[in-house]
Amino acid sequence: MQWLKLKFPFIYLICTVTAAAWANLERDPNGYLTYCPCMADHFLGSLAFAKGLNRTLILPPWVEYRKGEMRSRQVPFNTYFDVEPLKDYHRVILMSDFMWHLADDIWPESERVSFCYMERKSLQQEKNNPDQPNCHAKDGNPFGPFWDTYNIDFVKSEFYGPLHFDVHHSSMATKWQSKYPADSWPVLAFTGAPASFPVQFENRELQKHMQWSAKYRDAARDFIRKVLPRGAFVGIHLRNGIDWVRACEHVKDSQHLFASPQCLGYKNERGSLYPELCMQTKESIVRQLKRTIKNVRQTQPNNEIKSVFVASDANHMIGELNAALSRMGISVHRLPEDDPYLDLAILGQSNHFIGNCISSYSAFVKRERDSHGFPSYFWSFPKEKDRQQSKAHEEL
Numbered sequence: 001m002q003w004l005k006l007k008f009p010f011i012y013l014i015c016t017v018t019a020a021a022w023a024n025l026e027r028d029p030n031g032y033l034t035y036c037p038c039m040a041d042h043f044l045g046s047l048a049f050a051k052g053l054n055r056t057l058i059l060p061p062w063v064e065y066r067k068g069e070m071r072s073r074q075v076p077f078n079t080y081f082d083v084e085p086l087k088d089y090h091r092v093i094l095m096s097d098f099m100w101h102l103a104d105d106i107w108p109e110s111e112r113v114s115f116c117y118m119e120r121k122s123l124q125q126e127k128n129n130p131d132q133p134n135c136h137a138k139d140g141n142p143f144g145p146f147w148d149t150y151n152i153d154f155v156k157s158e159f160y161g162p163l164h165f166d167v168h169h170s171s172m173a174t175k176w177q178s179k180y181p182a183d184s185w186p187v188l189a190f191t192g193a194p195a196s197f198p199v200q201f202e203n204r205e206l207q208k209h210m211q212w213s214a215k216y217r218d219a220a221r222d223f224i225r226k227v228l229p230r231g232a233f234v235g236i237h238l239r240n241g242i243d244w245v246r247a248c249e250h251v252k253d254s255q256h257l258f259a260s261p262q263c264l265g266y267k268n269e270r271g272s273l274y275p276e277l278c279m280q281t282k283e284s285i286v287r288q289l290k291r292t293i294k295n296v297r298q299t300q301p302n303n304e305i306k307s308v309f310v311a312s313d314a315n316h317m318i319g320e321l322n323a324a325l326s327r328m329g330i331s332v333h334r335l336p337e338d339d340p341y342l343d344l345a346i347l348g349q350s351n352h353f354i355g356n357c358i359s360s361y362s363a364f365v366k367r368e369r370d371s372h373g374f375p376s377y378f379w380s381f382p383k384e385k386d387r388q389q390s391k392a393h394e395e396l
């Protein structure tokens with residue numbers, strides 16, 4: 001027994017040292033950057049920002065909500081995406097690796113400062129110190145559960161305004177570096193993502209560094225091979241849950257909504273918002289799907305479409321779509337159990353894709369497909385009326 005007691009700390013020490021060495025975890029003298037990823041669409045911007053500042057990006061886990069659970073769940077970054085391809089672009093480290101192997105040394109508990117643009121009000125303001133401006137970095141969901149995943153508490157707040165995150169324009173990176181040099185600020189921990197939304201034009205191509213983990217690559221391939229009939233398939237994204245219906249109400253008083261620049265352009269150079277872009281009728285979905293399939297049959301007769309794969313947050317319309325498409329020899333499919341990430345991976349592999357212009361979920365698929373040169377289209381875009389006019393024009 002005595003032997004064991006003596007040996008254990010030693011073994012533990014060897015294990016930690018080797019693990020750190022294996023993962024090649026040397027301290028980055030240029031510092032680190034981390035953030036609470038409230039929206040997946042902030043990732044590319046945060047990656048670009050870390051590169052702009054030449055700090056290693058600590059890869060946060062993905063925040064997920066499950067039905068009936070109050071607190072968000074944190075899923076390790078590499079459950080879905082491989083870490084290695086990101087390193088072709090910039091230095092990154094998994095949050096778990098950083099916290100296990102480096103944090104004690106680089107970011108001790110007494111030095112954990114949260115960064116926010118300006119003071120954030122707390123619901124529990126009275127309980128805390130009411131006079132002290134604070135980021136309240138752990139207030140609410142997913143903020144609290146997120147930092148709790150790695151037992152992170154903050155001792156102080158830092159307001160970085162008026163600095164901002166656009167490192168592609170102006171000398172913003174230099175300003176950050178001179179205000180927060182890495183030797184006195186080894187870790188910048190942001191309350192929210194240091195990125196704009198939707199994904200900035202310049203950052204879209206970074207999507208190619210986000211490659212599915214083997215687990216998701218294989219699961220997508222297996223589904224396509226084993227469940228879908230042989231032949232080409234159209235992947236579609238139907239965004240139609242009740243939250244979406246409400247979000248779409250903002251169409252009437254906005255120039256942009258969520259990911260709309262992906263079809264309308266960042267400066268609305270391809271038109272302004274209209275309600276059907278956000279929410280489509282079942283009839284128009286069926287019409288557009290049939291039209292797309294017919295077009296492909298005419299233009300690519302060698303790669304005939306045999307099925308449709310549907311991803312949706314609410315109504316997959318399987319019955320309606322099967323009824324409408326079975327006469328064309330097309331079957332309609334969905335995953336047996338909801339898995340938004342597997343849906344994404346499969347949509348990325350489809351021969352043709354129709355997504356929702358406003359949805360950042362569709363935007364993820366579109367960017368991934370663009371990086372492979374695969375075709376994508378949007379529901380009700382261009383506007384049906386405009387399209388008919390330009391068709392009539394062509395026929396004349």
Ligand SMILES: *[C@@H]1O[C@H](CO)[C@@H](O)[C@H](O)[C@H]1NC(C)=O
Pocket residue numbers: 028029030031054
């Ligand atoms: C960026 O950081 C890396 C790693 O700390 C360092 O080797 C490199 O010289 C830095 N580049 C610049 C331009 O400072």
